[in-house]
Amino acid sequence: xxxxxxxxxxxxxxxxxxxxxxxxxxxxxxxxxxxxxxxxxxxxxxxxxxxxxxxxxxxxxxxxxxxxxxxxxxxxxxxxxxxxxxxxxxxxxxxxxxxxxxxxxxxxxxxxxxxxxxxxxxxxxxxxxxxxxxxxxxxxxxxxxxxxxxxxxxxxxxxxxxxxxxxxxxxxxxxxxxxxxxxxxxxxxxxxxxxxxxxxxxxxxxxxxxxxxxxxxxxxxxxxxxxxxxxxxxxxxxxxxxxxxxxxxxxxxx
Amino acid sequence: xxxxxxxxxxxxxxxxxxxxxxxxxxxxxxxxxxxxxxxxxxxxxxxxxxxxxxxxxxxxxxxxxxxxxxxxx
Amino acid sequence: xxxxxxxxxxxxxxxxxxxxxxxxxxxxxxxxxxxxxxxxxxxxxxxxxxxxxxxxxxxxxxxxxxxxxxxxxxxxxxxxxxxxxxxxxxxxxxxxxxxxxxxxxxxxxxxxxxxxxxxxxxxxxxxxxxxxxxxxxxxxxxxxxxxxxxxxxxxxxxxxxxxxxxxxxxxxxxxxxxxxxxxxxxxxxxxxxxxxxxxxxxxxxxxxxxxxxxxxxxxxxxxxxxxxxxxxxxxxxxxxxxxxxxxxxxxxxxxxxxxxxxxxxxxxxxxxxxxxxxxxxxxxxxxxxxxxxxxxxxxxxxxxxxxxxxxxxxxxxxxxxxxxxxxxxxxxxxxxxxxxxxxxxxxxxxxxxxxxxxxxxxxxxxxxxxxxxx
Numbered sequence: 291x292x293x294x295x296x297x298x299x300x301x302x303x304x305x306x307x308x309x310x311x312x313x314x315x316x317x318x319x320x321x322x323x324x325x326x327x328x329x330x331x332x333x334x335x336x337x338x339x340x341x342x343x344x345x346x347x348x349x350x351x352x353x354x355x356x357x358x359x360x361x362x363x364x365x366x367x368x369x370x371x372x373x374x375x376x377x378x379x380x381x382x383x384x385x386x387x388x389x390x391x392x393x394x395x396x397x398x399x400x401x402x403x404x405x406x407x408x409x410x411x412x413x414x415x416x417x418x419x420x421x422x423x424x425x426x427x428x429x430x431x432x433x434x435x436x437x438x439x440x441x442x443x444x445x446x447x448x449x450x451x452x453x454x455x456x457x458x459x460x461x462x463x464x465x466x467x468x469x470x471x472x473x474x475x476x477x478x479x480x481x482x483x484x485x486x487x488x489x490x491x492x493x494x495x496x497x498x499x500x501x502x503x504x505x506x507x508x509x510x511x512x513x514x515x516x517x518x519x520x521x522x523x524x525x526x527x528x529x530x531x532x533x534x535x536x537x538x539x540x541x542x543x544x
Numbered sequence: 545x546x547x548x549x550x551x552x553x554x555x556x557x558x559x560x561x562x563x564x565x566x567x568x569x570x571x572x573x574x575x576x577x578x579x580x581x582x583x584x585x586x587x588x589x590x591x592x593x594x595x596x597x598x599x600x601x602x603x604x605x606x607x608x609x610x611x612x613x614x615x616x617x
Numbered sequence: 618x619x620x621x622x623x624x625x626x627x628x629x630x631x632x633x634x635x636x637x638x639x640x641x642x643x644x645x646x647x648x649x650x651x652x653x654x655x656x657x658x659x660x661x662x663x664x665x666x667x668x669x670x671x672x673x674x675x676x677x678x679x680x681x682x683x684x685x686x687x688x689x690x691x692x693x694x695x696x697x698x699x700x701x702x703x704x705x706x707x708x709x710x711x712x713x714x715x716x717x718x719x720x721x722x723x724x725x726x727x728x729x730x731x732x733x734x735x736x737x738x739x740x741x742x743x744x745x746x747x748x749x750x751x752x753x754x755x756x757x758x759x760x761x762x763x764x765x766x767x768x769x770x771x772x773x774x775x776x777x778x779x780x781x782x783x784x785x786x787x788x789x790x791x792x793x794x795x796x797x798x799x800x801x802x803x804x805x806x807x808x809x810x811x812x813x814x815x816x817x818x819x820x821x822x823x824x825x826x827x828x829x830x831x832x833x834x835x836x837x838x839x840x841x842x843x844x845x846x847x848x849x850x851x852x853x854x855x856x857x858x859x860x861x862x863x864x865x866x867x868x869x870x871x872x873x874x875x876x877x878x879x880x881x882x883x884x885x886x887x888x889x890x891x892x893x894x895x896x897x898x899x900x901x902x903x904x905x906x907x908x909x910x911x912x913x914x915x916x917x918x919x920x921x922x923x924x925x926x927x928x929x930x931x932x933x934x935x936x937x938x939x940x941x942x943x944x945x946x947x948x949x950x951x952x953x954x955x956x957x958x959x960x961x962x963x964x965x966x967x968x969x970x971x972x973x974x975x976x977x978x979x980x981x982x983x984x985x986x987x988x989x990x991x
Contacts, residue, residue, distance in 0.1 A: 304612035320561030324606030362822035365835035374685030406674035480600035
């Protein structure tokens with residue numbers, strides 16, 4: 291049987307990272323978080339830095355991130371992850387420290403902490419999930435919610451007259467001299483995932499250079515919050531999110 | 545000699561999101577009509593002979609339930 | 618013997634931190650405690666012990682830096698004053714919930730709101746009855762001298778690590794700003810990761826080696842049963858602290874007919890009042906709580922059968938006095954004298970009030986401040 295000949299250990303070309311803990315993630319089907327978690331685990335595994343990595347998990351859907359990747363974790367209060375990461379990195383300059391934050395966490399309640407950590411050029415990696423909605427609390431407006439987009443707190447569509455514009459925080463962050471790398475990626479296609487993985491490897495490696503903050507935004511989907519199927523959500527994201535949040539490197543001084 | 549692939553889906557962990565199907569260039573994968581223990585129509589290789597082992601499905605799978613093998617046969 | 622030098626209370630805290638092997642200080646300027654941050658930066662301990670000192674962008678950031686550092690198993694400290702401590706309340710609750718050791722210094726000023734930059738003691742409730750959300754307790758040390766500002770830093774770290782619990786050194790603007798001679802503590806090196814692990818266990822998030830499970834610093838448990846178990850565990854810990862760590866200083870209490878109860882600066886004032894009273898033939902004594910949590914309820918309760926009444930003195934509208942009343946259980950009268958807004962109690966005023974109490978003219982309203990019987 292041809293199938294059985296191919297299905298041998300030596301022919302294995304893709305398998306789950308050993309750092310991903312054997313546990314069903316609590317995320318909705320198709321959620322971008324799972325894909326980003328996988329990239330994160332693969333990055334730490336490939337760089338061989340499990341023993342030297344400390345992750346700071348957020349408040350939001352990814353609050354339980356520490357249940358999925360086999361490294362040491364600190365669970366921060368909403369928005370405060372960059373402050374925790376600052377202390378960890380200052381105390382352990384040779385370890386790898388990253389925060390994982392959503393749009394509400396990073397671009398709303400934690401704006402102060404992220405701006406100042408980046409402005410100090412803390413040698414940390416920031417992973418920023420932008421899905422334009424508050425997933426965990428049930429689909430309220432995020433700072434990155436698109437104009438006209440319906441959420442449970444913008445049922446008539448977001449209007450900048452009432453609630454401002456979708457904030458392009460990565461562009462703002464990139465302006466800070468403390469930031470050496472700012473990029474916006476996505477995980478909706480295999481090639482997008484490959485690019486994001488490259489960005490992760492680059493960002494984590496850049497911590498060794500001690501030149502400043504590396505910042506990766508991932509334009510993501512929240513199909514439950516957006517009330518679409520996962521596949522529809524990916525298509526909707528490309529059509530509607532990418533024009534406002536275009537993918538690609540914004541700053542690269544590495 | 546042709547490059548052929550095989551995918552292995554951990555059926556019980558699949559949530560049937562269908563992102564793998566959308567990313568499969570050879571229309572190998574489909575959602576099953578039956579459901580797994582958690583009530584999801586899981587992904588499975590409907591046309592296994594067309595698989596090239598490109599790994600696209602596994603790479604985009606949010607729950608990392610697909611393992612891919614590839615060989616020249 | 619180490620040298621004895623003249624220092625402000627705030628400076629003493631800073632020097633004590635460096636000398637006891639503190640690993641990091643994160644803080645934000647606010648009057649009347651900014652000298653702690655300034656002294657640390659001026660001392661530049663990075664060059665001496667490797668201690669990290671960083672001016673944060675806000676009190677919110679400072680307390681969360683403390684959370685991150687504490688979760689690494691390091692000796693970390695922050696300081697602030699009343700409005701800043703309010704901003705830190707969220708982080709303090711998280712640190713207590715994650716069971717992490719650290720020191721928070723509160724050099725209190727008068728409030729509420731922006732209040733005043735002058736000294737106060739109106740954060741007693743905030744310190745010992747909550748402040749942040751949820752069922753947690755801080756071990757609260759109340760220095761009444763510059764020497765104690767020095768001594769309580771090392772004591773604070775010892776207690777914080779012993780119980781894996783945040784410690785608050787709660788003092789007031791006078792103690793922070795005044796200068797006294799201080800016997801400095803001997804200098805100790807900072808602990809290595811290996812020493813920390815040996816002394817306190819391997820709970821710190823330092824990067825997961827192959828030989829142990831991953832460590833997680835968190836206060837989250839979504840399972841109600843487990844969350845209740847955790848709260849029961851905390852309760853047990855706090856009871857143990859109450860059993861083991863009560864500290865207070867009695868002064869001339871043995872034959873006293875009237876007892877004053879006060880902490881921090883107010884206790885220094887009351888000590889003078891006791892002396893004035895004794896000179897006038899009045900048998901007065903003083904109980905000075907040194908720990909506000911755990912509170913010396915039993916010490917106060919034990920004097921109840923042999924005294925005629927207790928006068929509590931605070932730089933507040935009456936906060937700690939409620940705990941005095943709890944200890945007394947209504948068996949004898951409890952009076953209160955408070956000055957607020959940055960005004961200080963004076964030994965003479967407290968003495969006048971004591972005489973009024975003895976003469977049955979407590980309500981004569983000839984002593985300034987907030988006076989009432991509980």
